[in-house]
Amino acid sequence: MTEKLYENDPMLRSCQATVLSCTAQGKKFLIELDKTVLYPEGGGQLSDKGKIGDAVCSYVFEKGEQIFHECDRPLAVGSEAEVNVDWPVRLDRMQQHLGEHLLSYACFKLFQANNIGFHMNEDFVTIDLDKNLSMEDLLQAELFTNEIIWEDRPVHVSYMDSKEAALLKDKMRKFNSKLTGILRIVAVEDADMCTCCGLHPPFTGMLGSVKVIRSEKHKEGCRVEFLCGKRALLDADRKNAQLAAAAQDLACKPEQVPERLGKLKKDMAALHEQNKAAAAMFLDLKLAEALEKAKSKADGSKLLTLCLEQGDGKEGKLLLPKLGLLPDTVSIVAVAAGERLNYTVVRGSGSGADCRAYMKLLNEALGGRGGGKEDCAQGGAPYQLAWREKLAACEPQLLAL
Ligand SMILES: [Zn+2]
Numbered sequence: 001m002t003e004k005l006y007e008n009d010p011m012l013r014s015c016q017a018t019v020l021s022c023t024a025q026g027k028k029f030l031i032e033l034d035k036t037v038l039y040p041e042g043g044g045q046l047s048d049k050g051k052i053g054d055a056v057c058s059y060v061f062e063k064g065e066q067i068f069h070e071c072d073r074p075l076a077v078g079s080e081a082e083v084n085v086d087w088p089v090r091l092d093r094m095q096q097h098l099g100e101h102l103l104s105y106a107c108f109k110l111f112q113a114n115n116i117g118f119h120m121n122e123d124f125v126t127i128d129l130d131k132n133l134s135m136e137d138l139l140q141a142e143l144f145t146n147e148i149i150w151e152d153r154p155v156h157v158s159y160m161d162s163k164e165a166a167l168l169k170d171k172m173r174k175f176n177s178k179l180t181g182i183l184r185i186v187a188v189e190d191a192d193m194c195t196c197c198g199l200h201p202p203f204t205g206m207l208g209s210v211k212v213i214r215s216e217k218h219k220e221g222c223r224v225e226f227l228c229g230k231r232a233l234l235d236a237d238r239k240n241a242q243l244a245a246a247a248q249d250l251a252c253k254p255e256q257v258p259e260r261l262g263k264l265k266k267d268m269a270a271l272h273e274q275n276k277a278a279a280a281m282f283l284d285l286k287l288a289e290a291l292e293k294a295k296s297k298a299d300g301s302k303l304l305t306l307c308l309e310q311g312d313g314k315e316g317k318l319l320l321p322k323l324g325l326l327p328d329t330v331s332i333v334a335v336a337a338g339e340r341l342n343y344t345v346v347r348g349s350g351s352g353a354d355c356r357a358y359m360k361l362l363n364e365a366l367g368g369r370g371g372g373k374e375d376c377a378q379g380g381a382p383y384q385l386a387w388r389e390k391l392a393a394c395e396p397q398l399l400a401l
Contacts, residue, residue: 002067003035006048006085007184008157010094010199012037014084017052019075030068031055031075037085040067044118045097045198049089053081088230090199091206095229096125098155098188098200099210102148103226105192106141107133108173113221115174124213125228129221135212138224142212152205153189160185165195208232283315287322294329297399301351304331305395307388313337316344316378324375325349330358332398334391341366341387345377357401365394 002020005012017033031052040060041047047060055071062068075081097120104115107129117128133141165183169175172185172193179195186200187193201207208229215224227235240254247254250261290306297303304326308315316333323331326348334343343362345355359370359377366387370379384390 001065002033004067005035005037006039006199010090011202012085013087013090014082017081017083019052019077019079019081022074022077024074025070027072029055029071029074031057031071032066032068033081033083035083036060036067036069037083038069039085039090039093039199043196043198044100044120046093046120046122048093049086051082051084051086053079055081091201092230093120094199094201095207096120096227096231097198098204098207099145099226099228100125100127101186101192101194101196101200102145102188102204102207103127103141103210103212103224105173105188106144106148107131107138107224110141110144111137116221117223124225125231126223126225128218128223132217132220132222133215133224135215138212138215142210142226145210148188148191149204149207149209152203153191155200155202155204156185156187156189157200158185158187159183168193211235280318283319287319290331291326295395295399297401300328301353302326302329303395303399304329305391306331306333307391308333308335311335311337311342313340313342313380316342316346320344320346320376323348327351330355332358332362332391334362334387336383336387339383341368341381341383343368343370343379343381345372347375353401358398361394361397361401362391365390 005015015035015037017035020032020034023030038048038050038057038060040062042062050057052069052071053075055073055075057069057071059070060067100118104127107113111131111133113129113131113133115127116130119126159182162180162183165185166177174194176195183195184197185193186196188204209232210226210228211232213225213227215222243254243257246257250257252260286306286308290304294302294304313335315335319333323346328350329348330351330353331346331348332343334341345358347353347355354374355372355377356374359372359379363370363379366381368379368381370377372378
């Protein structure tokens, strides 16, 4: 069995220990010690990292009564080694963990919202609440939490029998009455009290600050993402830099970015409308030009061909109502749109032509695929340099239909 020195002294950074066992597992070695300052993953808190002698310990876990230290090299059984905790990592874990206690307490105290889930990883921390709180509520809870932090209140850890602890359950934020034996109670003075096996700083001031980042609806309540201590600071630095970069791009002060973006959005919408109107005008001009050049067929009807070198492929569809009104005319609209060629065949009023026959010839000439109905057909082919020449080459056949 390993003596858990971290349980009663979360500030202890090192100890001398004896190696009890060392087992190879893949490229790693699982080491057991007679005592340790390294906290194994559990209770929602991530594992510590550190060193045992020269061995780098990247993960610690508990299996039954045993604690295993996953290391990069073996250590001789019976040898003595100094165990050192990676302090910045430990401090980060403790800050996020106590932050979870205090923010949960604030949500419970102010809004009667219960914490029903906690997730911590290397990048973010979340709590799940059984009530959907607004961002305004959460910012109120955030301020309440930070006030407790700034008062630097002591965090007490005590042990008591489950029956004795049950007498205190009204004072606790949550209490699991199914727990038996000796329980570990973590209490922030005049604030949160609950059963917990994780590690917490001895004073709330060490937490630095808590910052709520975002919240989203989750089941009946919400999932709240927050950051504590150095993570909150780094997040603020990152967002500051992003805002400064955006302000530089927009040639304004950081506080003017939302207003400037709002204006840009409005300008863009107006430009989009202008663009649409200009494109429609251009299409009308092109159509008028094609109408003048339309070829006459043997039966007196007309064949109109409109070719566009650059488009978005939707031009044929846009012109459909107008082409459908052209008397006794079959219209072909072919558009090069990026890596595709799109073509549409439309029969005008009074024409008895079958657009599918025209489509078949176009498909053969351009190596494409498409079909449709008697009055309208659509097709497409990969873009090819000589597409206009190919269309022109098949014109006699189209005129003969
Ligand atoms: Zn805890």
